[in-house]
Amino acid sequence: MPIVERQEHERTITLGISACLVGQKVRYNGDHKRSSMVLNILDKFFHLRAVCPEVEIGMGVPREPIRLVGEPDQDYRVVGSDHPENDFTEQLLDFGHKTGEALDKDISGYILMQRSPSCGMERVKIYHKNGHPLGASGPGMYARALMETCPLLPVEEEGRLHDSVLRDNFFTRVIAWHRWQQEMRDNSTYAGLVAYHSAYKYILMAHSPQNYRKLGQMVSVGKKKPVEETASEYIQLFMDTLKQRANRKSHTNVMLHLLGYMKKTLSDESRHTMLELIEQYRIGQIPLVVPVTMLRHFLNIHGSQYVKDQVYLQPHPEELGLRNTI
Incomplete structure (x- = not known):
């Protein structure tokens, strides 16, 4: 029995979040990346609006993994790891811009899945077309569009929140x-x-x-x-x-x-x-x-x-x- 009664915190703030972090099995291998911090702590204080951009643009589960690919001094793209002719760049950018515009007034922050070619906030490895690391990194394609559309929105990766x-x-x-x-x-x-x-x-x-x-x-x-x-x-x-x-x-x-x-x-x-x-x-x-x-x-x-x-x-x-x- 508590010494004093404490009011339950009212969830008035909504956060966008990568769907795999809330336990949805939406990753390329049919698995999830459930975060105990997100579900055991944050879910008590915030509404969580889960989004998986790869699923939303029509990629199946399971599916071919994707990666960022580019050339020195050129912009990078996101393509299939096994079939690089499958280019998802424009779809992810378009979905990121549209999602940012749609959620701009509804959410007050966004938690992304680290190292993801779609959702990584930063330091996602970029590869050369020959498959070797380019020695460069950048944000995932969806995250990049989201942050361009909502430049003031607080954004962070789940891993960094530890x-x-x-x-x-x-x-x-x-x-x-x-x-x-x-x-x-x-x-x-x-x-x-x-x-x-x-x-x-x-x-x-x-x-x-x-x-x-x-x-x-x-x-x-x-x-x-x-x-x-x-x-x-x-x-x-x-x-x-x-x-x-x-x-x-x-x-x-x-x-x-x-x-x-x-x-x-x-x-x-x-x-x-x-x-x-x-x-x-x-x-x-x-x-x-x-x-x-x-x-x-x-x-x-x-x-x-x-x-x-x-x-x-x-x-x-x-x-x-x-x-x-x-």
């Missing part, structure tokens, strides 16, 4: 993009832009102090241009900024800034406790969740509404435990 820093980064971007979709995308206002930026100030500082200042300046002069233009420029730099990885040094800097909001209200003992936790995090003795949880506790008691509303204090559902290992 890295705790990349996992935290991806879901921070997913939830930030979802909030933008809900609040700003179809109804941009200057007041909405100011509110959005105000809530994300310290997230931005953790990812890039330089871009944090640039984005602040962009908002401050935003009334001099049409709000749609300012909002478009803002969100492009915003999402690029969140792609940059925050680190212990930048997180430490942000927590010290937030602690400064309580310099007149926090007792010396509580301030010392907070500083000790921040230092333990800085030198790698404890994960980020420990000082942030204590900081959030003190701010809930002593902080202004402005600082309580900072997304930095809880950028994604706490139950995901994304800050427990960074």
Whole structure:
């Protein structure tokens, strides 16, 4: 029996995902690549919209495997491994563009199958026509079209999500993009832009102090241009900024800034406790969740509404435990 009742998390965000990762037997050999992380953790918090581009364009199960093939200094194509005359390039590109356009407003992130000639986000091996590795790599053909169509959509490969820093980064971007979709995308206002930026100030500082200042300046002069233009420029730099990885040094800097909001209200003992936790995090003795949880506790008691509303204090559902290992 729980000590306190906790509400079940409402699944309001939809993620696109490679169908093989949710256990669908759609791979070329009739198998799947079921991800326990996806099904045991993410399925509790997100709607998952599964897509297998190879099946969707009419390739059967099982089927001939495919590979990326190209020549030096030329664009690559995706063809059958055993029968290279079977060229699926245009079909996968067309399906990727159409899927991106269809899902652009419905999904807030996408998880792809790594190393796939159709779905790999990056570093998919490209072969020479003679079958030998070309010494180059690129995104899978479907993933390439999807990312071209939806350049701001957070995209990540399932394999990379086992890295705790990349996992935290991806879901921070997913939830930030979802909030933008809900609040700003179809109804941009200057007041909405100011509110959005105000809530994300310290997230931005953790990812890039330089871009944090640039984005602040962009908002401050935003009334001099049409709000749609300012909002478009803002969100492009915003999402690029969140792609940059925050680190212990930048997180430490942000927590010290937030602690400064309580310099007149926090007792010396509580301030010392907070500083000790921040230092333990800085030198790698404890994960980020420990000082942030204590900081959030003190701010809930002593902080202004402005600082309580900072997304930095809880950028994604706490139950995901994304800050427990960074």
